[in-house]
Amino acid sequence: MFKPVPTDRISNLVIEQIKEAVFQKRLKPGDKLPSERQLMDQFKTSRVTIREALRSLEHFGIIEIKRGVDGGAFIRDPNTKLITNFLQDMFLMGKIKISDMTEARLAIEPYSVRLATERMTEDALNKISQNIQEAKECLEKDNKEDARLSNLEFHRLIAQTSQNPVIIFMMDSIMDIMENNISSIPLSIKTVEKTIQYHNKIYLTLKGKNANRAQDLMLEHIGEIQKALEGLDKSPIYKRRSNS
Secondary structure, eight states, rough: OOOOSTTHHHHHHHHHHHHHHTTTTTTTTTOOOOOOHHHHHTTTTOOHHHHHHHHHHTTSEEEEOSSTTOOOOEOOOOOOOHHHHHHHHHTTTTSHHHHHHHHHHHHHHHHHHHHHHHTOHHOOOHHHHHHHHHEEEEEHHHHHHHHHHHHHHHHHHHHHHHTOHHHHHHHHHHHHHHTTTTSOOOOOOOHHHHHHHHHEEEEHHHHTTTTHHHHHHHHHHHHHHHHHHTGGSSSSHHHHTTTO
């Protein structure tokens, strides 16, 4: 399947050949790569080089390495891992702030919910309704963190319902960052309650297929979140997280 590579930057050349096989669909999600020994023979290179290439491919989210008797390197479904890792690194280095992500959401989500309204299915509507109910139940049990996680999932569901792969990938990455850093993004119970109220209003507009109203509500909702998070970029909690 693969051909020998020159000695300069060998691991990068191994990576490029495997990526090319994926892009050309010679390797598909779920396919298992040859064993390390077989890859060494095909590429005419060392075990160290192969392992280095596999580690990089795993970091890029192109393969998943499973341990055990039935383990090995498997091609993954396309996912947002690479984008998320990049954004997470930028966030921790202080190159991206919470306010930057909120601005991006203001640009993306109002149109995302408009598309979702136009492309809504009964199954998607049921999932959104169930999500809101779960958030309410978490808050009733005084479990604010799980309520917030459910609220973030609401925005993933809206993106998925838009059926636009770019919006889905972008929102998945942003929501991943929000989830990973939820403990350093303080929100009051009142703000979480208000978020659930907005989600319920948006749900009703989706159900009524009112795209204009859904878009306006989402813009208003993210604007409220933006206000609630004002000043967080300069707060001691955020600075400790960014400098850790």
